[in-house]
Amino acid sequence: MEEYVGQIWHKYITKAASLEFAEAKVELNDIRHTLAIQFRAFGGDLALELKDALNKDWEGKRSFLSKLASSQQKMELASVGINNLYLPKHIAIFPDKELNKKTYLWLSALLASYENSTGTNWLEDNVKSVNKTLSLFPGLRRTYRVLSQEHVKLRSKIKTLKQTEDELIIQRLLLSPDISEVSDLNLDSFNPKDIFPVPLWCDPFPAEATRIEKKLKDTQTESDIAKHEKAKKVDLRKKGEHVDDIDEKDGLMAFRLDSVFSWTEYIPVDRTADEENEDQAALAAEDIDQISVVRGSETTAGKLKFDLDLPGSDQDDITINEGIKLPEWDYRKSALQKDFCRLHTMQPRKVEKHEFSPKLREKAKRLKAQFEFLVMQKQWLKGQPDGSEIDLERFILRQADELNGQVKQDSNLYLELRQNSRSLSCLLLADLSLSTDSYVNNESKIIDMIKDSLYLFSESLSATQDRFAIGGFSSKRRDMVRYYPIKSFDEKQSKTTLDKISSLTPGYYTRMGAAIRHAANQLEKESTETKLLLLLSDGKPNDIDLYEGRYGIEDTKHAVREAFTKGIRVFCVTIDDEDNNYLPYIFGSANYIKIKRATELPEKLPKLYSLLTK
C-alpha cells in the first residue's frame, strides 16, 4: 500500500512539476522522415542523420515543484553536429498540438542554417541564425512570431522562474531577435546554465560537443541516454567508477564485436591507439550512444586488443593472394589516400559438400525456367513499319481493303527479326561481416539468407546469357580487407560454386569502400556494354579503426562514384531495417532498395535483377 501511494504521489508530483502539455504532445517518430526532408530542403547538410536529442538533465534553473518531485528537469534541445542532427524525441511545450508541430518545422529550418563554428557565444549564434532563417524563409516569420510570443507568455507564467535581468533579456531576444542588442550585452556574467531552457533555440551544450568533451576530459558530469531513459537509471559516473580497467591476464572476454552501434556496454577499447591522431578517436566516440569513462588507466600497452577473437592462422581461411593495394577516401582531407588498404583474396579453408534444402532447390528450378524464358533469343515482330521481310498477311489484307474502297491505309507491312541479346556483366558482392551472424527468426540467420540468395541468384543467372560473378567481403582494419571470389566471370556455374557459397562463414567488419573498389576493378576488365555491381548488405560501412560514421559513409560514396566513372552502375540491396538515411546519400535515391523482411531476400533478388536489367 505504501508503495502504491508512493507511486501515485510520484506520478502526480512529476506531472505537476512537468512543464509539458502531455495532451498536445507531438512525437518525433511520427514525423521523422518529413523533418529530415525538410531539413535538407531548408539547406541542411545532406550527409547528416536525424537522431533523437539526448534527454539530459537540465543543469540550470529548476522549479520548486520539480525540486519537490525530486525528478530532475529533463529537457531535450535541438542541436547539430558534424555527424548527426538532433531533435527532441517529443515536443509538448505548447498546449496546442499544431504549435508543437510548428516548433519542429521551425527547429529544422533553424538547424539548417545554424552555424556554431564561431563557438564563442551561444546567445549570439542563436540570434544570428534566427535572423538568417527568417530572412531566407520569410514565410516563417509569422510562425516564429506566434511561437515566440506564446513561449514568452508561458515563461512568464512559470512561478518559480524569477524575472531576473538575464531572463528578461532572453525574452526580449525571443520576441525581437536583434543582433545589435546581443553585442551590447556584457556576456561574461551570462551563463547559459542559469537560463531556463529555450526550446525554440539550439542547445547551448550541443549533444556531440558534450560527448566529446566527456570522452576527452574524463569529466564527471552525468549523462543519460534517451533510449534508456526508463530502462536504466544508472548514473554513468558511478558506472564508470565501478568498472575496473581490464587486466590483460583476466582471460576471455565474450562479447560481440560488431555491435558498437547497438550496444552500450563498456568496451575497453583504446581508440587513441588505433590511429595516430586524437581527434580521430573523438570522431569514433561520437558514433557510440554511450561512453563509459574509466579513470586511472596508466598505459595503453596493457589494454585488451580486439584481435582476441581471431582464429589462429592455422584455423583461418586460406589467403590466396595478399596485398592488392587500394586507395581510400578521407573526406576531412578531401583526398584519396593512395595504397591505404590492403585487400586479401581468400578462400574458405574447408569447402564442404552441402545440399540446399529441397524447397530451395525447387525454387531455383522454377526461377531458372523463368529466366530461360526471358532470354528467348530472337523473335519475328509482325506489322512493323520497317523490316527485312514483307508481312504478307498484312499486305494481302491491305490490298483487299483497298479494293473494297477503304481509305485508311495500313503502312505497317514488314516483318522484323529482332534480337534480344544484350551485353551485360553483373558482379554480386555480399557482405559477410559478423553482423550477418544474427538471427532473423527462430531458424535462420542473416548469413543463411545471404547464402540462399547467392544460390538462387547464381542458379537463375546461369540460365541467361549475362556474364556474372559473385564475391563476398569482410574486413579487419585497413590492412586486411578480406575478399572471397566465389565465382569469377569466366567460371561456369557448377557444384563447386554452390559448395563455396554454403561454406561461407561470417566474420569481422564491413569496409565497404575497399570491397567496392576491388569489385569495380574486376568489372572494369569486362568488355560488355553494361556493367552492374549489385551490393548485398545488412548495414552501414564500419570497421574497428576510424572507418565509422561519416568517414565510412563518405569513403563508400566515393568508391561508388569512382565505379560510376568506370561505367559501372552500383545498386545496393539492403536488409537493414533501421532508419537508414545514409543509403540515398551513398547510392542515390534510385540505386538502392530496402528489403523489409530478410526472409524474402532470396526470392526477391533474382526478380529484382530481372527488373533492373529489363
Added chain:
Amino acid sequence: MDAKTMIETSDIPMYVPQHNEVDVFQMAFENQLPLMLKGPTGCGKTRFVTHMAEKLGRPLYTVACHDDLTAADLVGRYLIEGGQTVWRDGPLTRAVREGGICYLDEVVEARKDTTVVIHPLSDDRRQLPIDRTGELLQAPDDFMLVISYNPGYQNLLKGLKPSTRQRFVSLTFDYPKSETEQSIISKETGVDDFTVRQLVDLSNALRRLKDHDLEESVSTRLIVYTATLIKAGMDPIQACRAALIEPLSDDEEVVKALMEVVVAKLDVE
C-alpha cells in the same frame, strides 16, 4: 553576346547564354562538325537549338526520339499510295537534302539501330546512304546534326555507345546560375523580381535533394510554368504545388514535407 539586344532586335526565340555555347554552336556549324548537347531535362537544350537555327537562318528538323523510333523513321520509307509505291523522305534525309539542322532530341531513347545511320553522317564522310533507293547523299556544308542526351536517366541498359559519343563535339548544359535563371524567368513571364528570386532560391534548395529525396531536379521549365501561373493570378503557394512540387514526386509524404518548405519560403505577409 548580349542577351538583351538579341531579344529586342528580332523575333528569334529568347535564349540567355550560360557560357560559350553560342560560339561553340556557331563554330561547329561553320566547320561542319556534329554537336551533342548533354544536360538534365528542362534546362534549355531544345530552346537553345531553336534559337541557334533561327539565328543561323537554317530550317530545323526536330525529332523527339522514342523507343520505337527506327532508322526508317529518320531516313524515309516507301509507302504504297493508290496501288503504287512512293518514296517519302524522313526528317534526316530532308535536312540533308535541303541543308538544314537535324536535331535528335533524347537520342538514347531511340532504338540502337538508329544510331548506326547517323554514324556516316557524323564523321568526315558526311554521307547518308539510303539502302532502299540506292542513293548516297552527300551532305551540303550547311547541314548540321545535333543530338541531345540526358546522362542522368537511371536506366541500366540505356546509354550512349562510346562509338557514337565520340563522333560529336559536346556541350554540357546545367541549370543556369541563380542570376541568369532569375533573368530568364522574369523575361519569360514578367513576374515581379521578388517572387522570381524566391522561386529560384527555392528551386535551388530543392535541387540539392536530387538523388536523396527526389529523383529529378526542378527544371528551369518548371519554374517558368510556376511563374506563368502566378502571373496569371494563381495563388503562389498553389502554383508551386501544381507546377513545382507535384511534378517532382509521387510520394505523398515528400510532397507534404516540401509544401511546408514552400510555405516557409513564399508565404510572406
